[in-house]
Amino acid sequence: MADQSPDPVRASLHGLCPRCGAKTLYDGLLKFAGTCRNCGLDLSTFNVDDGPAAFLTTIVGTFLVIGVLVLEATVGPPFWVHVVLWVPLTTAVVVGSLRIAKAALLFFEYKNAAREGRIVDEDRP
Numbered sequence: 001m002a003d004q005s006p007d008p009v010r011a012s013l014h015g016l017c018p019r020c021g022a023k024t025l026y027d028g029l030l031k032f033a034g035t036c037r038n039c040g041l042d043l044s045t046f047n048v049d050d051g052p053a054a055f056l057t058t059i060v061g062t063f064l065v066i067g068v069l070v071l072e073a074t075v076g077p078p079f080w081v082h083v084v085l086w087v088p089l090t091t092a093v094v095v096g097s098l099r100i101a102k103a104a105l106l107f108f109e110y111k112n113a114a115r116e117g118r119i120v121d122e123d124r125p
């Protein structure tokens with residue numbers, strides 16, 4: 001059987017299952033499906049959690065605040081323009097980047113068989 005696993009960029013951008021490449025990774029906007037509907041891979045065993053959230057919040061927040069400051073300094077629009085512009089843009093960028101980052105982390109967890117660390121008892125064979 002040929003390897004059907006997608007490359008990491010495609011898997012991350014399109015929410016593809018790391019084993020079969022089907023677009024079955026998400027069951028909702030940011031929630032992983034329990035299992036892949038195509039190949040049955042148990043996605044609940046992967047522990048991505050909110051790891052990328054703090055990292056992305058820092059990066060996205062930095063760029064958006066720079067955008068707010070540049071707009072205010074150059075154009076100086078009324079406050080409602082900032083609200084109408086930045087609130088939806090921030091939401092879209094955060095959700096979009098979280099989907100990509102979570103899919104990438106799950107892909108690499110699967111490919112590298114990454115699991116929680118365990119203390120090995122060296123006295124036992």
Ligand SMILES: [Zn+2]
Pocket residue numbers: 017018019020021022024036037038039040041
């Ligand atoms: Zn699959």
